[in-house]
Amino acid sequence: MRLLGVINEKLLLQDENRFFVESNENIQKTFKNYNFLKNRDTVIGGNPITGEGVFNFRYGPITSGVREAGVFNIYTFGERILSVNIDLSYKKRNIEKLMINKTPQEGLTFAKAVVTNFCVSHALAYTRAVEKAFDINVGKNTEKIRVIALELERIYNHIHLFGKLARGAAQQVLASHLEALYEDSLRINEELCGDRFLSNVIEIGSCKIKQQDFSKIKQKLLSIKEKLEELLEHALNSYNFVDRIYQTAVLEDKQAIEIGITGPSLRASGIKEDLRCFEPIYKDFHIQTQEDGDALSRLIVRIKEAVYSINLIIDLINEIEPPDNIEIKNQKTKEAIGYAESPSGLVVYYLQFENNKIEQVYISTPSVFGFKAFCDTFAGHIFTDFSFAFDSFGINFADAAR
């Protein structure tokens, strides 16, 4: 069982592919991530450290290297990182509060706005929750298109992350190739869905896709797959590159479970868990894992996942038919939970409705757990490991701050 969030005094829990909210004081003591989740909107990470010569190397909120508005408080006595904590307040938009009293359709716009590069995952988790509450059963075609969009999102995110790691390690040629691949994957998104970041695909009870000759798309995807495998092999044979990410920010399996992290970061620590395997559409789903839990393992898991996603899309794309369009009527249940396996882990939406309008929202995002894992694993390293440690978790402020 995993604790995903603390909603006032209730707990948002996950048991395999079953999500539920429970109020039990005895249970909360068993979760080591309870306090961190309870305070996720104030500060994430380790305690401030004091001592002779120790200072807070504040990194952010506006500085090169930090791509979003956020602050890393890095405590160090020079080079060695003693503790890290993260201030998300600069990116906080209070999306959950803004969603209150909005219609489900209006709420979807907010869900998509949480973070652009996970907008399919957020929209899917949100719509699944809404569809549960309003008793909407989407058709198989809609499911397939949603899965294709979700996997396309996974592909471009993973390629982008690989590129960032390569750029960080000054592997300029490798990084340039990966950036070209990243651009190719975004163009496929646009070709298929009319939007480079797939923000218009997911709708409540429906979805959007351009009907066309998919053979070109398949060819392009196969080309990306081929290049990606080749580049991974090249990268793993480059001592300079591997040296920067091998044994960097090691997340042990026990530690990963305690934090509650999901997605590739969890699987890179040797834990075989991916909720896609519970979905019938993912036939004979194979979970990618690695054992070391370091930045290198996380990269390998991601790239293998991207390759797997390409194969999956190629299989599904032949069967695409125009999606159904189901209208929203009246809510059937007061509360519902929806989830999606985003490129960096589970996105879970807990929604409560009143008179067909949103009454309460709780969003569990993978970056919250990723930030905690980053803080815990980065301590002990030196600052030059920063980008490798951070990027390997595939996290961002917008996702965590909401």
Next chain:
Amino acid sequence: MIILYLIGAIAGFFNRKISYIIAFIASTIALFISIKAAFFGYSNAVVFKAFDSVYMGFLVDKTTGLFLFISSLSFMAVSLFSIDFGMRYSKRMAVLLNLDMLGMVIILYAHDMLTFLIGWEVMTISSYLLIVEHKGSFKEAFQFLSFSELSTLSLIIAAIALFRQTSGFVFPKHMENTTFLFFASFAFIVKMGILPFHTWLKQAHAKAPSNVSALLSAPVTLMGVYGLVRVLGISGYIHSWGIVAIILGSVSAFFGAIGAASAKGLKVLPAYSTVENNGMILSMLGFVAIARHLNHASTLADFAFIVVIMLSLAHTVAKTLLFLSVGQAKEQLNEENIDNVRGIHRSVGKIPALGIVISGLSFSAFPGLIGYVAEWMMLEAIFQSYQFSTLSDRIVSSTAGVLLSLAAGFASFAMIKLIGYSAVGYHHNKKAIPMPKSFMQTSQILLMLIIIGFSFFASRLIYTLGYKNFIIGALGVPQGWLIASAKPVFGVISPAFFAIVLSGLFIVPLIVYLKTSRTTKRVVSFNGGLSLQESEYFTANAFSFTIEYILRILYRTKEIIQNKRAYVQIIDIFETFYTVLIRITRVISYRISIIVMNSKIHIYIAYMLFLFIAVFIIFG
């Protein structure tokens, strides 16, 4: 001059200001006498019969002149500085400061070993009492005294060896005596703070009042250099002595420099810098010894000796300035650590900040300053070690060259840290305690002018000292303004010409630009969009940590992380050795005291008799 210092000491009982003014006048007279002796061939001897065949007296020759010249510059600055600074301390300081300078003048004037020892003890005891002037410094003062008395004991043994061979204490023109050479050299090496006898420097400097630290670090250790030069003049430059000196000196310079690079204390850093500089000086004396021994036709020995003088001059003047500038800041801000005095240029004043910058840059061998000339000459001397004929000499000299070059690099690192964090660092709005400072600042300005001026006129200085064959004219530089490191020419430098070119191309246009620029908008540097908090300043410790980590085997670096507190611990392995030694001594003395001093009078009498007989047997 000696009488003046005595008058100054007596005046100290009544009026501190007058006492320091007298010390300044005496030091100025000393400077004039030294110029006559060092540059114009003045020499004089006053000898009187003390008892039996024992003669004592004073001697002024070129060697005396050279070292008195260097010392008196420091004396003048310290006494001038103390007119203001000394007001914060007791009258005793004025008395002791005069006596300390007097002791050193007696050392430099000594015609014989007894006079030398008297001067040595006056210097030692007054230095000890001066350190004690700072509250809570008994331990450090006692450590200083322990090492100083080790020197004295060694000198007494050397004096006995001298007496046994010459039936007197007068310094002979030439005398070959291994015991004399060994013990005298040992005494002076300890006084110079050469490894492993350097630990007193760090302790004493950190605790002593800053004007005293300037004396201890510059002229007091210079007495060790003078002693070595005097002893080598008597014993002759011996090859094996040279090898040992090069090894000890270069290792000491290296360890001193890495000590400075990691130092966090405002006065600990300059103390380690003294260890480094004196190591360089000792190494160069070693070069002199080997060069003289191997090839009398070579100019390397003479050149290396000039290097010794230039290094001594550069170190004494710059170190005096550094301690005085740092001292003023430390006193006015009441802080001990480099981190806590950021922004001296704003909080204390531009003069002490500039003093730290100029002296620090001189130690970093920055062009246009005396330290640059001295270190260039040192490296030129090292490069010429190809002249050494045996493989072992070349290995030793080359290895020393590597260590000395590394030492120079680490010293620059240390000085950049000191300058960057104290003089020109971010201001942290700390208010300086108001103090009269006109004399303090005058002395610092005087030293800055000397550091710049001696660099500009370095070639003329060497020429006037009598080493005319190293001063030439070539490559467009007029005759008399180019220093050559050998004959035939090996390497050349013209600090004066360099300064002119530098001024013409950079400094003057920059000043003109700054003066004519219309408006200057001053803004706080961008720090991620937020104002910098006190806890967010990059600390001096952090600056040093990279080196502490890379050289963790030498530093024995330990990263201590305990819950919410963390710090880096580095260990001076030599201090660890002394700590163990002290512990063992305490245990043994405690055990012996229990046996001997147990209120039984017959045991105590037996103990005294035993010691009396033992002394007779040993020294009979």
